[in-house]
Amino acid sequence: xxxxxxxxxxxVMITKPAVKTLAxxxxxxxxxxxxxxxxxxxxxxxxxxxxxxxxxxxxxGLGEFSYFYSFMSQPKFQLDTFRSWAGKSSDISYYLNSxxxxxxxxxxxxxxxxxxxxxxxxxxxxxxxxDIDTExxxxxxxxxxxxxxxxxxxxxxxxxxISAKSDTHTQQKFHYVGHQGEINIDQAHRGxxxxxxxxxxxxxxxxxMKLVPTDGYFAGQNGYGYRSFEAFIDAVTDLNSKKVxxxxxxxxxxxxxxxxxxxxxxxxxxxxxxxxxxxxxIVYENDTSLxxxxxxxxx
Numbered sequence: 001x002x003x004x005x006x007x008x009x010x011x012v013m014i015t016k017p018a019v020k021t022l023a024x025x026x027x028x029x030x031x032x033x034x035x036x037x038x039x040x041x042x043x044x045x046x047x048x049x050x051x052x053x054x055x056x057x058x059x060x061g062l063g064e065f066s067y068f069y070s071f072m073s074q075p076k077f078q079l080d081t082f083r084s085w086a087g088k089s090s091d092i093s094y095y096l097n098s099x100x101x102x103x104x105x106x107x108x109x110x111x112x113x114x115x116x117x118x119x120x121x122x123x124x125x126x127x128x129x130x131d132i133d134t135e136x137x138x139x140x141x142x143x144x145x146x147x148x149x150x151x152x153x154x155x156x157x158x159x160x161x162i163s164a165k166s167d168t169h170t171q172q173k174f175h176y177v178g179h180q181g182e183i184n185i186d187q188a189h190r191g192x193x194x195x196x197x198x199x200x201x202x203x204x205x206x207x208x209m210k211l212v213p214t215d216g217y218f219a220g221q222n223g224y225g226y227r228s229f230e231a232f233i234d235a236v237t238d239l240n241s242k243k244v245x246x247x248x249x250x251x252x253x254x255x256x257x258x259x260x261x262x263x264x265x266x267x268x269x270x271x272x273x274x275x276x277x278x279x280x281x282i283v284y285e286n287d288t289s290l291x292x293x294x295x296x297x298x299x
Contacts, residue, residue: 087134
């Protein structure tokens with residue numbers, strides 16, 4: 001669908017991840033260049049004020065990359081909700097790990113890059129309770145290399161869809177360690193809780209999307225879940241009026257040209273899982289390139 005729109009000269013926004021393979025990513029990228037259209041990836045965490053602040057702090061004062069850990073999970077009933085594709089055309093890593101992989105790549109873009117991936121999965125619940133052949137939990141262990149010093153760092157991205165029902169729909173957090181400092185964020189718990197006879201005890205995050213109307217009218221337009229769409233519309237408007245060009249969009253937004261690394265890590269994880277957790281190397285054209293060109297299975 002996205003490819004067809006691009007070929008018709010239509011600007012496109014795609015939900016994350018844009019695609020599942022480097023080959024598909026490259027195809028969209030080349031077609032977008034040919035037609036000079038914007039292809040933006042909807043990664044709303046870039047608009048979360050805490051995440052955007054964390055990204056800026058990572059790039060200004062925390063030194064080179066050392067360690068990153070992220071965790072994101074949703075309740076078991078999601079397996080039934082996504083039964084049509086779970087374990088068939090996608091998995092929990094593509095669905096949830098994509099959030100924090102994008103944040104990590106965005107934070108370190110031009111300063112470090114992922115080079116090796118090993119994935120491991122946990123099984124049992126999806127098959128026994130929902131008769132779905134897919135992993136319950138997927139963890140990607142990724143080695144990164146810092147451009148300036150050639151030192152390496154480690155990232156661990158974990159996602160799950162077998163959590164118990166709790167105070168929040170999505171558990172999500174990360175811990176970042178640089179050579180000169182660190183950051184912790186628990187995005188599921190912002191210090192705002194609500195309890196009611198109807199819904200019980202809940203942790204609320206209206207920063208994402210304010211779901212309760214104001215005076216009977218929708219009032220979620222200031223949430224970062226909404227602002228990602230607003231940013232796309234603003235960018236298209238500016239492109240059409242010649243106020244900006246594609247290069248400007250690449251520096252400000254998650255475009256098809258600046259998100260190759262996210263696709264590479266996710267696909268490498270799937271390849272690793274399909275090959276008894278073997279290591280997969282992310283290959284680049286040279287020592288400074290930001291665009292992966294190949295995934296090599298190491299046995």
